[in-house]
Amino acid sequence: EAAVTQSPRNKVAVTGGKVTLSCNQTNNHNNMYWYRQDTGHGLRLIHYSYGAGSTEKGDIPDGYKASRPSQENFSLILELATPSQTSVYFCASGNSNTEVFFGKGTRLTVV
Amino acid sequence: GDSVTQTEGQVALSEEDFLTIHCNYSASGYPALFWYVQYPGEGPQFLFRASRDKEKGSSRGFEATYDKGTTSFHLRKASVQESDSAVYYCALGDRDGGYKVVFGSGTRLLVSP
Numbered sequence: 001e002a003a004v005t006q007s008p009r010n011k012v013a014v015t016g017g018k019v020t021l022s023c024n025q026t027n028n029h030n031n032m033y034w035y036r037q038d039t040g041h042g043l044r045l046i047h048y049s050y051g052a053g054s055t056e057k058g059d060i061p062d063g064y065k066a067s068r069p070s071q072e073n074f075s076l077i078l079e080l081a082t083p084s085q086t087s088v089y090f091c092a093s094g095n096s097n098t099e100v101f102f103g104k105g106t107r108l109t110v111v
Numbered sequence: 112g113d114s115v116t117q118t119e120g121q122v123a124l125s126e127e128d129f130l131t132i133h134c135n136y137s138a139s140g141y142p143a144l145f146w147y148v149q150y151p152g153e154g155p156q157f158l159f160r161a162s163r164d165k166e167k168g169s170s171r172g173f174e175a176t177y178d179k180g181t182t183s184f185h186l187r188k189a190s191v192q193e194s195d196s197a198v199y200y201c202a203l204g205d206r207d208g209g210y211k212v213v214f215g216s217g218t219r220l221l222v223s224p
Contacts, residue, residue: 004154030210031209031210031212033212035214040120040216041216042117042200042214042215042216042217043155043200043214043217044214045211045212045213045214048209048210048211048212049209050209050210051209054209056207056209056211058211059112059213090154090155092154092212094210094212095210096204096206096209096210097143097162097204097210098160099145099157099160100157100212101157102154102155102156103154104152104153104154105153105154
């Protein structure tokens with residue numbers, strides 16, 4: 001069974017603070033993804049990566065950075081968190097032309 | 112850029128009704144198409160995929176056919192059950208630097224007994 005683990009599962013952050021969301025996969029997948037999920041918008045792609053050392057901008061990258069230091073790990077970084085970034089964030093992994101596997105999500109609240 | 116459009120935000124049916132959820136896509140290449148299902152408190156789960164024109168994907172009684180001419184991949188099920196209540200996402204995967212996977216806005220299915 002493909003495994004994608006996100007941490008933390010819940011996070012409350014202060015406006016202007018730095019937030020790092022972590023994701024680990026043990027599937028040896030090449031590709032990893034960060035999405036945010038908001039009512040009415042579905043899943044929107046923030047950043048993705050096709051291997052260690054690579055990061056690509058998705059459809060809504062503004063205000064977010066990503067880091068892929070290894071095949072297993074992919075982080076999402078909010079350097080200056082804002083209330084508009086309050087959302088549920090999902091990490092996923094997969095190989096090209098096949099399905100992706102999702103983590104359980106991180107609920108982020110920026111106050 | 113690549114995009115997926117789901118026109119129905121919510122669909123309300125009774126058990127044994129026929130289901131159709133519409134999905135249209137826009138892509139510069141020849142994408143693979145997917146359906147995912149999400150239950151409360153969980154991440155989306157893969158339902159099935161199709162990767163070429165006229166190919167039919169199916170799982171758990173759900174099915175969809177890749178139609179390159181109409182750029183569509185509509186989800187259908189002949190007889191829904193209360194347990195099918197969930198949010199359904201259409202998605203596409205395409206090479207864009209790496210391999211980009213883009214989702215639609217989702218359709219909430221509510222099935223009453």
